[in-house]
Amino acid sequence: MAKGKNKKAKKRLLIFISIVIVLGIVIAGLNFLSLQNLLKKGNSYNTPEIENQLVPQKDENGYWYFTTDREFKVMHLTDIHIGGGFMSKTVDEKALNAIATMVTKEKPDLVIATGDIAFPVPYMAGTFNNYSGAKAFGNLMESLGVYWTVTFGNHDSECYSYFDRESVAEIYSNEEFKHCLFGAGPEDVDGYGNHVIEVKNSKGIITQAMVLIDSQAYVKDTLIDSIKGTYDNIHPNQVEWYETEIKRMNAENSQVIKSIQGDVNSGLFKQYGTVKTLAFFHIPLVEMADAWNEFQENGFKDTKEFKYIEGIIGEGGRRIFCGLGEDDLFEKMLELGSTKAMFNGHDHINNTTFEYKGIQFSYGYSIDYFAYSGIDKQGSQRGCTMITCKPDTTFTIDKYNYYSDRYNLDGFTREEVTMQFEDVTYQTPEE
Numbered sequence: 001m002a003k004g005k006n007k008k009a010k011k012r013l014l015i016f017i018s019i020v021i022v023l024g025i026v027i028a029g030l031n032f033l034s035l036q037n038l039l040k041k042g043n044s045y046n047t048p049e050i051e052n053q054l055v056p057q058k059d060e061n062g063y064w065y066f067t068t069d070r071e072f073k074v075m076h077l078t079d080i081h082i083g084g085g086f087m088s089k090t091v092d093e094k095a096l097n098a099i100a101t102m103v104t105k106e107k108p109d110l111v112i113a114t115g116d117i118a119f120p121v122p123y124m125a126g127t128f129n130n131y132s133g134a135k136a137f138g139n140l141m142e143s144l145g146v147y148w149t150v151t152f153g154n155h156d157s158e159c160y161s162y163f164d165r166e167s168v169a170e171i172y173s174n175e176e177f178k179h180c181l182f183g184a185g186p187e188d189v190d191g192y193g194n195h196v197i198e199v200k201n202s203k204g205i206i207t208q209a210m211v212l213i214d215s216q217a218y219v220k221d222t223l224i225d226s227i228k229g230t231y232d233n234i235h236p237n238q239v240e241w242y243e244t245e246i247k248r249m250n251a252e253n254s255q256v257i258k259s260i261q262g263d264v265n266s267g268l269f270k271q272y273g274t275v276k277t278l279a280f281f282h283i284p285l286v287e288m289a290d291a292w293n294e295f296q297e298n299g300f301k302d303t304k305e306f307k308y309i310e311g312i313i314g315e316g317g318r319r320i321f322c323g324l325g326e327d328d329l330f331e332k333m334l335e336l337g338s339t340k341a342m343f344n345g346h347d348h349i350n351n352t353t354f355e356y357k358g359i360q361f362s363y364g365y366s367i368d369y370f371a372y373s374g375i376d377k378q379g380s381q382r383g384c385t386m387i388t389c390k391p392d393t394t395f396t397i398d399k400y401n402y403y404s405d406r407y408n409l410d411g412f413t414r415e416e417v418t419m420q421f422e423d424v425t426y427q428t429p430e431e
Helices: 002-043 089-106 130-144 165-172 223-228 236-261 267-272 286-297 329-336
Strands: 064-067 072-077 110-114 148-151 195-200 206-212 277-280 306-310 339-344 353-356 359-363 383-389 395-401
Touching: 002 089, 002 130, 072 089, 089 130, 089 383, 110 206, 110 339, 130 165, 195 236, 206 236, 236 267, 236 329, 286 306, 286 353, 286 359, 329 339, 329 359, 339 383, 339 395
Parallel strands: 064 195, 072 110, 110 148, 206 277, 277 339, 339 359
Antiparallel strands: 072 383, 195 206, 306 353, 353 359, 383 395
16 A cells, blocks of 8 residues: 555656656746847847947057047946846837837947846746846847946846856857957956946047946845845945056056146146046945935935935835945045046936035936836836036036937837826925
8 A cells, every 4th residue: 555655656756847847948948039039139120320430449458448539428227127038028128129229319439237137037037047138138239239338236146046247247258249348357356347448538648437346236145135135335345446446547647648748737637637437336325325315304405515416216215225334435436536426226216316525426217127016117217328428527417218209219119108207306496
């Protein structure tokens, strides 16, 4: 009798294992087909014609730089959230379409995506494979023929994903992405993707530089921390790397200016001696939350150190979800006087820009159709930021909603959405 029961139990176990194997094969096949469809979608867009497109070069130290005496246009995208699985096919295609539409219209010199390109959450996307999101985004950018780079977000390499951060960095560093300017960064500095892209004028003077920093993911790389949202901060050796890079560029400019005018006290030195930089990363700094709280406590009116510019904080509870610890990056920025603005993502409904202690903090519009429940039917948060860097080191920030008339282009279609937030005016107009 016991032998009969054992045989039945073994048979049931074999049937169960067989079902799991078959199901795994079916899902793997569906996810493979989904990725092929995303690649096909990305290849379906025409390459926009960019008049006198700038082509970057690498210097002897391996740094990418553009040379121009005209304005330099940077498009900031964030939180694209490509699931990359068979369950996210529809929303993934919408995300690719939104990016293609805006790039075609804006024709930027450089696209910077600040993290969460991939969103391989298995119960939503149907896959653990974070390669698919990275591959689909990179393929689209190459099809559009624009130069681009990324920083990492917390979802780009979850603890349950197939590929860790180092492996994802290798994906973006692959030679097939000929327009990608991503750099994994020094091996002795924490994180992946700490790199600098410079803009120089025809004299060789750096007029603006983009500093990209890996803002890490979670305090501990565990499922519990991922669920709880215990976000990490930029690490001390990254702040040291930032300082080293600023001083390196300052020294380079000083040398070039001296060769031109022979005088480090010249007007050129006063203008370009301290290289002006813009910083890009995913998770907002603690100071961003501190500054906004100061503004809120003052009745949403400017303070001595805070100047509201535009946008809203619309995230759940009107919150800024920064790292849970402290870092010294903002203090180092104030000390060095180089960085005049920083750009981040992470909080998909926040899109505000403000100035605090002389430095601008700017959320990017998100692309996300997927990570938040019902967000594919909403539109107030979706769009891009255009940063125009001028030869005199100044810059402007313009934010454009994807559903505005600006992106009503022939050959592109956009879905119907609800604009869930009306214009918000925080400042009381002066009499």
